[in-house]
Amino acid sequence: MHKRIIGFLALLFFSLQTIAQSAGKLYDHPSWSHQSNIYEVNLRQYSATGKIKDFQKHLTRLRQMGVDVLWFMPITPIGIEGRKMSPSELGSYYAVRNYKAVNEEFGTLADWKAMVKKAQSMGFKVITDWVANHSAQDNHWVRTNPEFYVKDSIGKVVSPFDWTDVYKLNYQNRRLRDSMIDAMRFWVKETGIDGFRCDVAEEVPEDFWRECIAELKKIKNVYMLAEAESPKLHHVGFDATYGWSLMGMMSDVYKGSKTVAQFDSLLQHNIHRFPEDAHRMFFTSNHDENSWNGTEFEKYGDAYKTFAVFTQTMYQSIPLIYNGQEVPNKKRLKFFVKDPIEWKEFKMAPFYKTLLQLRKKNPALSADASYExxxxxxxxxxxxxxxxxxxxxxxxxxxxxxxxxxxxxxxxxxxxxxxxxxxxxxxxxxxxxxxxxxxxxxxxxxxx
The missing domain is CATH 2.60.40.1180 (Golgi alpha-mannosidase II)
Structure with a gap:
């Protein structure tokens, strides 16, 4: 009888723990993250050279503005095969040719390590984009490990969506999983970064992310941001997910096609849908939106500041600023060719400084502070x-x-x-x- 009672209590404890995880808190985020913010860096367009060393010259300015986390779009070498190959074509950041090297367009591995060390000494955290769903067509794995890739019924390697410069990776292959985790481990151990923003995270199996994040957290408590709006990804270890639906709703409210009541309804829906301790990345711009759908001025008009205030102050928010918003940059930055930001003035910097420093000082803007x-x-x-x-x-x-x-x-x-x-x-x-x-x-x- 005694053993049966102990067994029942153990089962009850496990069940209650599972319920608590699904409805409430899941795990501990990095201690620095709750009142932080993210600044996205597009190295190619940050300066005329696009070099890591030239970006480093902006660190003092960004720290004074209140930036906490630097998110770099992929710094890995870009594939050549499959590009449109116009004379000025530089290719997509998201076509990874080598998972353990730095794109020569930006500099060297030594340059990257030096920048990370300098940024962290100033109080920044550094995360980099990671592309786990697909690789460039000329990634060395295509030649050395063809089993790493998804193939169609006639044995042809598959490209995801209409992205003809990349091939879809096969997560049914154990060695592929191990190789991907090993590559991510390299950047944490060898260069000291603090986490990853994971591209199209929902396209990669959840059980891979669970295993991968657990392995990375053995090295340090990395911050993991998923490019997806899925509550399930929080349950496999991601700290933060995108607020895509809210971004669209803000634009609709400005255009008059949605009401404030509908705006509030979406907020309440998402609050109840996501775990209590989830972090949500809210934004008015990012590299995708700016290049393909328009600047915040095109999308929000006179309301661009209003919605920026909202993203910085909302419940669960870890807000994003896309490089150039502090200028403000009023052009769509081209994606595949050089199109540098014009750093002439910083008219919006005081506005963002007010919000970022307020977040840093006031616990009422912690992601987990109450909201009503x-x-x-x-x-x-x-x-x-x-x-x-x-x-x-x-x-x-x-x-x-x-x-x-x-x-x-x-x-x-x-x-x-x-x-x-x-x-x-x-x-x-x-x-x-x-x-x-x-x-x-x-x-x-x-x-x-």
């Missing part, structure tokens, strides 16, 4: 919410419409004399008074 939307007298256009943690409170008020809004926030928690972070002054706020906001206006109040 507050009722206003104008909910059809005004979106207001409160974040709280460790006795700190932050109020965010957004006018998500092209018309001025005059309204009250009907919650006594707003009462006080908080600090307006963009006007640099304390203001009296009450649930009995009206607030006025211009079209697409925003306020962030810090209750210190």
């Amino acid at each position: 939307r507050l009722k206003t007298s104008h909910d059809e256009s005004v979106f207001s919410f409160i974040r709280e943690k460790n006795g700190r409170k932050l109020l965010v008020v957004l006018n998500l419409s092209a018309k001025p809004a005059v309204f009250s926030i009907q919650d006594p928690r707003v009462n006080g004399k908080p600090y307006n972070v963009f006007l640099y002054t304390n203001e009296s706020v009450s649930d009995k008074q009206n607030i006025s906001l211009e079209p697409w206006g925003y306020i962030v109040y810090d209750y210190k």
Whole structure:
């Protein structure tokens, strides 16, 4: 009887643990990550040379702006076979010719190691893009290990989607799995990076990611970002996933094709769909969006700052800034050819500095701080919410419409004399008074 009771209790404990993992907290993120932000680096377009050494000259500026995590688009050599091969064609970053080398376009492995060491000494974390779903057609594995690739019914190697410069990798092959983990381990052990952004992560089997991430975390507590919007990926070890659906919704709200109620409905849906301790990467731009779908000015017009404030302050957010947004860069950067950012002015840098430094200082903007939307007298256009943690409170008020809004926030928690972070002054706020906001206006109040 005693053994049966012990067995029952063990089973009960395991079941409760499983339930807790599916509905609540999964694991510990790196301690530095909860109030961090991510800055995406497109080395090819960052300078006229595209060299790692030239990017390194920007580190002081970026640190002063408040950037925490540097995410580099793939730094590995690019395949030649399958390119369009126009005279200026440099190929896709995401066609990996060698998983353990640095693209000569950017510099050397020694240059990369030196930059990582310098950046980390200044307080940055460094992650790099990783392409596990496919490789370049002229990756040496195609020749040495053809079994590493998916083949069709007549034995021809398969290209995923319409990406004719790459071949799909075969994760039913044990040696391929081991080789991919070994390559990722190389970058963590040999160059000291702090994690990976994993390209088209949902196209790679979940059980591979579970095994891979567990192996990497034996070296250090790496930060893992999945280019996907799938709750399941958090359950196999990813810290963060993309907020693709929210990005699309923000654009629709600006265009008037979606309402604030629909905006809120999507937020609530995602909050309940994702694990409690998930990190979500929210953004108004990234390399894909900028090159193929338009700049934030094309997509959000006069609301580009409003939605940037939202991505920086939302529940679970680890917000992204794409290089050049601090200028601001108003052109679509070309993807396959040189098209450098013009670093003439930094008109948006103070705006981002205000938000990034606020995130760093205020635990109410930690990804795991509480979130609640507050009722206003104008909910059809005004979106207001409160974040709280460790006795700190932050109020965010957004006018998500092209018309001025005059309204009250009907919650006594707003009462006080908080600090307006963009006007640099304390203001009296009450649930009995009206607030006025211009079209697409925003306020962030810090209750210190």
